[in-house]
Amino acid sequence: MPEAAPDWWKTDFGPGYLALYDGFLAERTPLEVDRIEGLLQLRPPRRILDVPCGQGRHAIELARRGYDVTGVDLSAYMLGVARERADAASVRVRWLSGDMREALPGESFDVVLNLFTSFGYFANEADDRRVVRAAASMLAPGGRFLLEVINGQRVIANFQEREWFTVGQIVVMERRSLDMPTRRMVVERTVSSTSGDDTSVHAVRLYSGPDVKAMLDAVGFGRVELYGDWDGASLTPESLRVLAVGTR
Secondary structure, eight states, X not given: OOOOOTTGGGXXXXXXXXXXXXXXXXXXXXXHHHHHHHHHTOXXXXXXXXXXXXXXXXXXXXXXXXXXEEEEESOHHHHHHHHXXXXXXXXXXXXXXXXXXXXXXXXXXXXXXXXSSOOSOSSSHHXXXXXXXXXXXXXXXXXXXXXXXXXXXXXXXXXXXXXXXXXXXXXXXXXXXXXXXXXXXXEEEXXXXXXXXXXXXXXXXXXXXXXXXXXXHHTTOSEEEEESSTTOOBOOTTOSEEEEEEEO
């Protein structure tokens, strides 16, 4: 099985990513933002940073509801899509090119969001800690950081080396390898559609709820709450997701 390039995340998020996920995710976005508001007890106006923001689906929906939103991403392609969609929706979002490991100088937010397993990409685990540290440094007193990742505890306990699934009319086959000491999962993904097959390789470090809590505790969050779903359900080993809310 091939290895993922150390910087696979610089080029992997483009037209192919949107072709696979965009329609499916668009349907979920309003409900997810409802749940974000409920989980964090948010009401506009609040200053919100969405990083990485991708195609802007959460940022645009939050701006539509009256929040002051900044979206940051490293992908020029995804930022271009986000800008076009915000303009089409007649909402105002400040879009910035940036690396989620780096804080925005002089900026302060009430909420920082890192959603849809946009975490654990880097070859060096210390870079993941930099992401959390940067988020903490940009929060106003009492501000909150919401991190959503796949539940690594569940993935490891039920690890599958090969899996087939569908997204709409698209068929996806994944071959996976897992390095247990580093919890680093490499995924070779083949996407089959009417336009042919496309294969890519990416990697993600898997985190359990306790792993995430320890990381947030280490950078000084005064309180860290863990959930297993958007509805605020308790986190269990079988939860699909880990949602961590750290309060500055």
